Amino acid sequence: MSLTESIIAYLGPWSWFVLGLVLLGLEILAPGTIFLWFGVSALVVGVVALAFGFGWQVHVGLFLVLSLVSLLIGRRLMARLSSEKGDPGLNQRGSRYIGRKFTLTKPLNEGAGNLSIDDTIWRITGPDLPAGTKVRVDAIDGARLVVSRVE
Structure with a gap:
């Protein structure tokens, strides 16, 4: 044994x-x-x-x-x-902002600009808009947020 x-x-x-x-x-x-x-x-x-x-x-x-x-x-x-459980948008932070509305602090010129959200400055694309315009995040394009004017 x-x-x-x-x-x-x-x-x-x-x-x-x-x-x-x-x-x-x-x-x-x-x-x-x-x-x-x-x-x-x-x-x-x-x-x-x-x-x-x-x-x-x-x-x-x-x-x-x-x-x-x-x-x-x-x-x-x-x-x-x-x-x-978990955060479905963990690896796509921008997806959290889809559908949310923000106010532009800087104008959107030639289809590109920046938008400050929380503690991050995001690159954005969309139609040319002046500063102070309300925009909604519609989609994500790579590392950019695609925005449109809110009526």
């Missing part, structure tokens, strides 16, 4: 708790919500192993089934949660 086999035989059902904690520790070191589901499955098998006296073959089979089921359910849950 090898050292690993003797340790597992000595710990009995508690070896599933050790495996579960090791897998949860791996999740901390290598995040990605993969080891999490295997670790939870091992902990559940540990509880079942303490409560019932099934053979190790049943425990391993239960672990495999629980791991697969929890992985599939967990992935679906994480995908749903990640799509509901």
Whole structure:
């Protein structure tokens, strides 16, 4: 009997708790919500192993089934949660301004100009307009905001 086999035989059902904690520790070191589901499955098998006296073959089979089921359910849950949270305009800051209205502090000449929004000066394009004109951001063109006059 090898050292690993003797340790597992000595710990009995508690070896599933050790495996579960090791897998949860791996999740901390290598995040990605993969080891999490295997670790939870091992902990559940540990509880079942303490409560019932099934053979190790049943425990391993239960672990495999629980791991697969929890992985599939967990992935679906994480995908749903990640799509509901976050800032959809995170990598396109200008998209936050589409539809908003601002007042030009400098004129828009030859279809180009600048617009100060919050703490940023944006390059803008649109029709020639004098300073003081109310404009609405209609779209984004690269790093420029496309504006039009608000009636």
